Amino acid sequence: NYVEETERDYINDKEVWNKIYKSYFETYGISTHLKSHTVKTQLDTWEFDKAWKNGVWNCFETISFDLIKSESVKDKVYKWSGRINELQSSKEPIHVFLLSKFPEEHKELVTFIKGKLGKIEFSNTVTIELVSEDNAEKFAKKIKKLIEEHIG
DSSP states (O other): OOGGGGOOOOOOOHHHHHHHHIIHHHHTOOOGOOOOEEEEEESSEEEHHHHHSSSEEEEEEEEEEESSSSOOOOHHHHHHHHHHHHHTTOOOOOEEEEEEEOOOSHHHHHHHHHHHHSSOOOOTTTTEEEEOOHHHHHHHHHHHHHHHHHHO
């Protein structure tokens, strides 16, 4: 029953999409509505591979916090916090969903992650929302409903 940390499989950001969220997005017909979108900020541009528009750009970014070291998790959270700060300088309304995989080995870090990157709304219409894998199907159903309402 004992597994060394080095023997455990950790998934990267791309695998979060492929192993967790992609199947729900395909099952609920969301993937066919997605396209890439570039967001310009004050100092940079940010390319989202998966996005759709219903008056506001809804952008999906996958991120794995399931890392071996707790310091690595915190570093990644702070990195994303900086990215989010830059995103708030965008002039266009966007809603970014961070499709996440939380750490299995470091449960205490989930509170830290949610505290730093949970739902964040800026006055210039930029919203960041953290989505966890245990809510993946419920989230996909919500997005499907929004798409259906938008299409008519």
